[in-house]
Amino acid sequence: MIDIGYFSLCLALVAAGCAIGFSAAGAHRQHLPLIRSGEHAALAYAGLLTISVMVLWHALFTHNFEVQFVAENSNRDMPTIYVISALWGGQNGSLLFWGWILSLFTAATVLFNRHRYRALMPYVVMTLAITGFFFVLLNLFAADPFKKMPFVPADGRGLNPLLQHPLMAIHPPLLYLGMVGMSVPFAFGIAALISRQLDSAWLLAARRWMLIPWTFLGAGLLLGGKWAYVELGWGGYWGWDPVENSSLIPWLAGTAFLHSIMIQERRGMLKVWNMVLVILTYCLCIFGTFLTRSGIVSSVHAFAQSNVGPFFVVFLGLAILGSALLLLSRLPELRAESRLESFISRETAFLLNNWILLGMLFAVMWGTLFPVFSEALTDEKITVGPPFFNQVNVPIGLVLLLLTGAGPLFAWRRTSTESLRRNFAVPVGAALPAAVLLLIAGVRDIYALISLSLCVFVVASIALEFHRGAGARRHSTGEPYGQALFRLLSKSRRRYGGYLVHLAMVMLFIGFTGQAFTTDKEFVLHQGETAHVAGYTLQYGDLVQTQDANMSVVAASLELSRQGEFLGTLLPSRNFYQTHEQATTEVSIYSSLREDFYLILVGISDDGSAKFQAYVNPLVNWVWGGGLLFVLASLWAMWPTARERRLAALERASVRQADFLFGPGTAPTHA
Amino acid sequence: MKKYQFIFGSLVIAAGLVYLFASGVQQSAAMHLTLPALMEQLGHRDFQGKRLQLGGGTVVAGSIKWDEYHHRPDFTITDGEHQLQVRYTGNTVLPDTFKDKAIVVLEGHYKADQQLFDAQVVFAKCPSKYEGQSYDDHMKTLNEKQPL
Numbered sequence: 094m095i096d097i098g099y100f101s102l103c104l105a106l107v108a109a110g111c112a113i114g115f116s117a118a119g120a121h122r123q124h125l126p127l128i129r130s131g132e133h134a135a136l137a138y139a140g141l142l143t144i145s146v147m148v149l150w151h152a153l154f155t156h157n158f159e160v161q162f163v164a165e166n167s168n169r170d171m172p173t174i175y176v177i178s179a180l181w182g183g184q185n186g187s188l189l190f191w192g193w194i195l196s197l198f199t200a201a202t203v204l205f206n207r208h209r210y211r212a213l214m215p216y217v218v219m220t221l222a223i224t225g226f227f228f229v230l231l232n233l234f235a236a237d238p239f240k241k242m243p244f245v246p247a248d249g250r251g252l253n254p255l256l257q258h259p260l261m262a263i264h265p266p267l268l269y270l271g272m273v274g275m276s277v278p279f280a281f282g283i284a285a286l287i288s289r290q291l292d293s294a295w296l297l298a299a300r301r302w303m304l305i306p307w308t309f310l311g312a313g314l315l316l317g318g319k320w321a322y323v324e325l326g327w328g329g330y331w332g333w334d335p336v337e338n339s340s341l342i343p344w345l346a347g348t349a350f351l352h353s354i355m356i357q358e359r360r361g362m363l364k365v366w367n368m369v370l371v372i373l374t375y376c377l378c379i380f381g382t383f384l385t386r387s388g389i390v391s392s393v394h395a396f397a398q399s400n401v402g403p404f405f406v407v408f409l410g411l412a413i414l415g416s417a418l419l420l421l422s423r424l425p426e427l428r429a430e431s432r433l434e435s436f437i438s439r440e441t442a443f444l445l446n447n448w449i450l451l452g453m454l455f456a457v458m459w460g461t462l463f464p465v466f467s468e469a470l471t472d473e474k475i476t477v478g479p480p481f482f483n484q485v486n487v488p489i490g491l492v493l494l495l496l497t498g499a500g501p502l503f504a505w506r507r508t509s510t511e512s513l514r515r516n517f518a519v520p521v522g523a524a525l526p527a528a529v530l531l532l533i534a535g536v537r538d539i540y541a542l543i544s545l546s547l548c549v550f551v552v553a554s555i556a557l558e559f560h561r562g563a564g565a566r567r568h569s570t571g572e573p574y575g576q577a578l579f580r581l582l583s584k585s586r587r588r589y590g591g592y593l594v595h596l597a598m599v600m601l602f603i604g605f606t607g608q609a610f611t612t613d614k615e616f617v618l619h620q621g622e623t624a625h626v627a628g629y630t631l632q633y634g635d636l637v638q639t640q641d642a643n644m645s646v647v648a649a650s651l652e653l654s655r656q657g658e659f660l661g662t663l664l665p666s667r668n669f670y671q672t673h674e675q676a677t678t679e680v681s682i683y684s685s686l687r688e689d690f691y692l693i694l695v696g697i698s699d700d701g702s703a704k705f706q707a708y709v710n711p712l713v714n715w716v717w718g719g720g721l722l723f724v725l726a727s728l729w730a731m732w733p734t735a736r737e738r739r740l741a742a743l744e745r746a747s748v749r750q751a752d753f754l755f756g757p758g759t760a761p762t763h764a
Numbered sequence: 765m766k767k768y769q770f771i772f773g774s775l776v777i778a779a780g781l782v783y784l785f786a787s788g789v790q791q792s793a794a795m796h797l798t799l800p801a802l803m804e805q806l807g808h809r810d811f812q813g814k815r816l817q818l819g820g821g822t823v824v825a826g827s828i829k830w831d832e833y834h835h836r837p838d839f840t841i842t843d844g845e846h847q848l849q850v851r852y853t854g855n856t857v858l859p860d861t862f863k864d865k866a867i868v869v870l871e872g873h874y875k876a877d878q879q880l881f882d883a884q885v886v887f888a889k890c891p892s893k894y895e896g897q898s899y900d901d902h903m904k905t906l907n908e909k910q911p912l
Contacts, residue, residue: 255860327856436769452781459785464796474796476817477789478871484788485781615855617833677860695857696834704833706857 095160098148099239101141102189105196106229108138112222120215120288128215132203135218138225139196146193149186149238153179159245162186162238168251170643175252178262181269182252184386185238188401190266191382192228194273199225202277202302208748209741210298216284217277224276227408235401254644254670254677260320264313268340271310272378275343277302278350279375282368286419291364291426296354299371301731307347308727314340315720326678326693328613328708330716333482335390338461339381342454346374349450356443359505361430365420366447368427372416377454379409390464435507442500449493456485487540491547494602497595498551501558519557524550541609548599548606555592562589583734590730597726600719607688607712615695619702627709629690630654636701637664644670649694649703653683665694665705689713794871802874803846811874818870818881821848825864841868841881849880862888 111134119127149162153176158164166183167176181187199221207214232238255261278299285295317337318330331337350370356363384390387402433440460477467475502516528546536542562585563578572580582589616624618633625631634650648666652659663681670677683690688711695704733741797805798820805811821841828839836852850870852858862868871885 253861325859448777452777456781456785460788463789468796475789475793476796478792478794480792481788484791485784488780488784613855615835675860675863678857693857696830696832698832704835706855 094148095152095157095239095241098145098152099237101144101148102229102232102239105138105141105145105192106226106233108134108141109222109226109229112138113219113226116215116219116222120219131215131218131222132207135196135199135203135222138222139200142189142193142196142229145239146180146189149189150177150180153177156249158247158249159241160238161240161242164242164246164249166249166252168249171252172257174259174262175257178256178265179252181265182256184401185232185236185240187265187269188228188236189232189238191269191273192225192232194266194269195221195225195228195276198274198277202280206298208745210281210284210294211748212288212290213281213284213295213298216287217280220280220283221276227404231401231404235404254668254675255324258320258324260316260323264316264320267309267313267316271306271308271313272340272343272382274306274309275303275347275374275378277306278371282371283416283419286368286423289423289426291423293358296357296367300351300354303347303351303371303374304727304731307344307351308724308731310340310344310347311727312720312724314344315716315723319717319720322713323680323682324677326680328611328691328693328710329608330713333457333460333479335461336385338457339384342457342461343374343377343381345450345454345457346370346377349447349454350374352443352450353447356440360440362433362440364427364429365424368420370447372413372420376409376413376416379405379412383409384461390461437503437508437513439500439503439505439508442496442503446493446496446500449489449496453486453489453493456489457482460485490602490605491540491543494544494547494551494598497598498547498554501592502554516557520550520553523553538609541606544602544606548603551595551599555595558592559589582729584736586730586732586734590726590732593726593729594723597719597723600715600722604712604714604716604719607710607715610711611708613706613708615704615706617698617702617704619700624705624707626690626707628655629660629707629709631663631692631705631707633703633705634662636697636703644668647694647697648679649697649705651692651705653690660690663690663692665692667694667696684714686714687711799841799843799848800846803848806874806876810876812876814873816870816872816874816881818872818883821868821870823862823864823866823868828864841870849878850883851880852883852886854884854886856885858886859888862886 112131114131115127115134116131119125119129119131149160151157152160152163153167156163156167156169162183162185163179166186167179171179179186181190199218202217202221203214206217210217281295281299281302285291314337321332322328322330350367353363353370354367357367383402383405387405389402435441460481464474464476467473498520499517502513502520504512524546527549528542531542531545536545559578559581562581563574566572566577566581567574570577570580612627614624614626616626618624618631620633620635623630623632630653632652632654634652637646637648637650639646639648646666646668648664651663651665653661653663661683663683665681666679668677668679669675678693681692683692688709691708691710693706693708695706697703794815794817796817796819799818800820802811802816802818820843822843824840824842824847828837830837835857836854837858838849838851841848841850853872866888869887870881870883871887872881872883874880875882
């Protein structure tokens with residue numbers, strides 16, 4: 094059985110190789126059957142990797158501890174969901190999983206786009222297959238998930254109890270879907286460069302294929318934060334750890350790309366820049382994968398050191414070099430069609446947005462790699478911690494927030510002072526009183542004050558856009574206001590979906606701002622005693638002990654109230670897992686829209702008294718709420734409109750008809 | 765004219781960024797050392813007041829002495845050759861991965877007068893991946909890499 098997995102991995106390498114060769118040759122000679130063979134090879138490569146993955150999953154489910162990976166990452170009494178997630182619980186399996194997702198993305202691209210983007214597709218398939226080839230190669234020669242043990246152990250090592258959390262079963266696949274999926278827009282960029290089809294067709298494809306992984310990656314980042322928050326017990330959700338940073342960095346690059354392509358579509362500018370961004374996003378995804386697996390920066394949760402590092406360096410070097418040379422050779426064809434007419438324009442706002450996002454990206458990267466650079470330059474390894482990242486990113490983030498609201502208020506090309514005054518009147522008129530109110534309410538932290546006022550500014554600016562659009566529509570169609578607003582949202586999904594994403598960002602910023610007001614306190618209570626924390630009253634009742642085969646639990650029961658009103662019973666606990674000889678701290682959270690009361694049971698003394706640590710975290714739920722809105726709004730923005738669906742269907746029909754009447758490949762490429 | 769405005773604007777932004785970077789680094793910079801490197805430099809280098817990040821150590825089995833409420837322990841770390849006494853003085857509850865034989869990265873100060881490391885932050889590897897993180901594996905890689 095295991096040999097089938099290994100064998101189909103070998104075949105997948107061959108199939109990926111064929112996909113590269115056939116596609117390149119077919120495109121070069123304009124030979125349709127060859128191009129088709131390339132596509133079929135890509136589909137076969139996806140199918141073969143699927144078989145490999147299924148075999149490994151089967152081995153995990155049947156507890157085949159003959160396989161080293163299975164023995165090291167699972168055991169007999171693991172719940173089913175964690176047997177599934179054990180696939181990406183270790184280095185070798187996760188690399189296989191990476192390659193598999195890439196192959197699925199490749200197959201999806203072939204199936205959805207082969208008629209639509211005929212001139213680009215062979216090169217798209219080629220580029221994706223090259224990346225796929227690399228990962229299969231890695232699996233075969235450096236990280237074999239099917240490697241057998243010299244003996245068969247009775248039971249496996251199992252999965253770390255900390256990772257036995259449902260969020261940990263979804264968070265890594267979401268990150269992978271994000272990081273891997275960004276290969277597709279890159280492939281379209283490269284295909285456009287090679288085929289010299291540098292009009293906006295590739296941009297449209299790249300935009301949609303960027304939105305999908307971008308959403309996955311964003312959701313993955315937030316879920317990882319949620320896991321850290323409920324599981325790690327330090328009261329926060331983001332620690333600027335290299336592993337977290339390595340997936341934030343490509344997300345920032347992708348965000349910059351999604352914004353700057355709008356200038357190219359509208360005004361034919363920034364063509365080179367967009368290529369650079371899409372290449373950068375891809376390289377950063379590979380780099381992030383490399384960073385977490387090579388051990389070049391020390392992190393709390395980096396993978397074990399292994400020998401995959403040099404492979405990544407070589408591949409990344411080739412990718413950068415190849416893309417750069419290709420881009421250089423096409424520079425004359427990427428000349429801008431128009432120039433910046435005025436600094437007071439939408440274009441400038443977008444440009445600034447790109448600057449800021451890249452500034453943030455650079456800052457995060459700088460901080461993450463600071464130990465490496467400093468060691469190379471001064472022989473002394475200097476690390477920087479969260480204060481660095483916060484110090485740098487908070488101001489940059491606030492400027493970004495300002496632009497989120499201000500950008501849409503500028504007109505394309507140039508904006509007259511008169512229209513500026515008119516557009517800014519409402520948002521500024523809303524933000525200034527809000528700032529005064531916040532001051533009166535006692536907000537003294539300067540960053541928090543600016544941030545919350547800016548949030549009001551952005552919301553007002555978005556509301557103004559919605560109101561104007563709906564008003565205009567009601568005027569021209571006579572629809573009632575509500576209907577006009579809904580139709581507006583569903584007809585211009587891109588634009589208004591984008592604004593909804595901005596609203597999600599506002600919610601996130603409100604949540605982030607809450608961190609400025611966090612309070613924490615540690616205290617010892619004997620049974621029956623009460624403690625007071627930030628307006629809450631906490632009464633310690635008693636200790637509850639339970640035990641099952643897997644673990645024993647000691648929980649403290651406390652009654653939480655505020656101003657005499659009973660809010661709930663908190664049960665922070667410590668669980669001891671027998672098989673792992675490890676304890677986990679389970680926090681207990683009383684959560685409301687305003688704030689979280691976060692309670693940790695630190696430890697228990699012999700006399701039954703216990704030490705607790707309490708955090709009051711204002712506005713945390715806004716982060717999770719913002720995350721949810723982010724996903725929904727992105728889905729709204731990427732969902733094809735009725736018109737786009739009709740067009741796509743027509744196009745497919747016309748391609749088929751042309752193939753039938755005049756022979757394959759005669760239909761004009763993209764509409 | 766416009767061009768100069770643009771250049772000027774960029775310079776202002778760049779200067780702001782450089783300032784943010786520099787002050788951020790100053791606030792949180794810590795010198796990374798491995799345990800053997802620290803032990804070897806102790807004689808001829810003053811670490812007074814210097815924020816250190818100390819890697820390359822594992823918790824000596826049985827050395828963890830918790831306080832009454834299992835909050836701030838004293839413990840000893842080793843690289844197989846040297847040993848160093850550590851006192852945890854941070855606030856956060858230690859990660860659950862902190863136990864005998866755990867691989868730890870510490871942040872804090874070396875107190876020469878007490879010959880101990882005052883750790884404000886303790887990272888214990890590693891919640892994420894189990895493989896290759898066992899004590900034996902770690903000692904093996906340490907031995908292979910010597911001299912560090």
